[in-house]
Amino acid sequence: MGKHRRQTSRRRRGLLVPSLFTALSAVVIAVALTGAPGLDLSDTTAAGKAARSTRAAAAPLPATDPAASAPPAPVAAPAPSSDATAAAAPATADPVPATATPTPDVALGTTRSAPTGDRESETVGALFSGAPAAGDHFCTASVLHSATGNLLLTAAHCLSGTDGVTFAPGYRDGSAPYGTWQVTAIHTTADWSRKGDVAEDFAILETAPSNGRNVEDVVGGNRLGADEPFDATVRLYGYPADSEEPVLCTNATARQSASQRVVHCPAYPSGTSGGPWIDTATGDVVGAIGGYQQGGDTDDVSYSAYFDHTIAELYAQAEAAAS
Numbered sequence: 001m002g003k004h005r006r007q008t009s010r011r012r013r014g015l016l017v018p019s020l021f022t023a024l025s026a027v028v029i030a031v032a033l034t035g036a037p038g039l040d041l042s043d044t045t046a047a048g049k050a051a052r053s054t055r056a057a058a059a060p061l062p063a064t065d066p067a068a069s070a071p072p073a074p075v076a077a078p079a080p081s082s083d084a085t086a087a088a089a090p091a092t093a094d095p096v097p098a099t100a101t102p103t104p105d106v107a108l109g110t111t112r113s114a115p116t117g118d119r120e121s122e123t124v125g126a127l128f129s130g131a132p133a134a135g136d137h138f139c140t141a142s143v144l145h146s147a148t149g150n151l152l153l154t155a156a157h158c159l160s161g162t163d164g165v166t167f168a169p170g171y172r173d174g175s176a177p178y179g180t181w182q183v184t185a186i187h188t189t190a191d192w193s194r195k196g197d198v199a200e201d202f203a204i205l206e207t208a209p210s211n212g213r214n215v216e217d218v219v220g221g222n223r224l225g226a227d228e229p230f231d232a233t234v235r236l237y238g239y240p241a242d243s244e245e246p247v248l249c250t251n252a253t254a255r256q257s258a259s260q261r262v263v264h265c266p267a268y269p270s271g272t273s274g275g276p277w278i279d280t281a282t283g284d285v286v287g288a289i290g291g292y293q294q295g296g297d298t299d300d301v302s303y304s305a306y307f308d309h310t311i312a313e314l315y316a317q318a319e320a321a322a323s
Helices: 190-195 215-219 309-322
Strands: 111-113 124-129 137-144 151-154 165-169 181-187 203-207 233-238 247-257 260-264 276-279 285-288 301-305
Touching: 137 165, 137 215, 137 233, 137 285, 151 285, 151 309, 165 215, 181 309, 203 309, 285 301
Parallel strands: none
Antiparallel strands: 111 247, 124 137, 124 165, 137 151, 151 203, 165 181, 181 203, 233 247, 233 276, 247 260, 260 301, 276 285
16 A cells, blocks of 8 residues: 655655664674664664664665565465464463454465464564654564563664663553563664564563563463564564554465565555464464565565574574573
């Protein structure tokens, strides 16, 4: 449904050089930023799916992903049916709630408001510059299951610093029903911090306890899935910048390139960057809106960096740092 919101240029969203990230080695490592100020996008022209914000900033991205081909044709939707039986419960006994999120009888590739009251949608929230306020959210994040219970997943291009950034799971209509959590550290890879590698446009965030409780203790978390097939069916969540509630679409994904997934879901504009891709069969989170074109130059096609050993290593390092 048209292009993402921009001013007068077709430049990718967030073409700013991050002044805070430092590459510590040539291998994938976690870079933690604590209390660092974000970059001001108030006078920056940009495209992509991160909404303009004083905290939404990006590493420089190439105009195209050299390995990418033209987007595949939209995935044809089979006859509408419930995928509740396909969303299997986690196989291991851990703090992740065992109940799966059923999907109503909605055709694949249809975008609607995300349901309230189910455990999966409660793990998804909006990122704010300060306390939650209507119209002030700039990206989407979700809770990752971890031993520490305080980790979030989002797109790396969403943040340049942690100063004042808060996460509100289940946010709707100006209300944070489960509370808010302060973001205290950002973990990205060395290749992202050095050159904005679109294959590594993902970040793991640490949060501080709120009222003595970690975020996963309150809303649960989604297990990280790595090296999973490109041809999965996912539930795609996101908070459009011009909406006060999250949207949800279920559809099959495809391979855009060796480093990128693609999915066709309408009405995912700016603000949806960082939104999780949750595999309907496993319940694992296998992507986050970002990567190629910082998540997509149109509202109807979204991309994610492919989750492989790189994010698995980053996750392990973030979990160790948060312990």
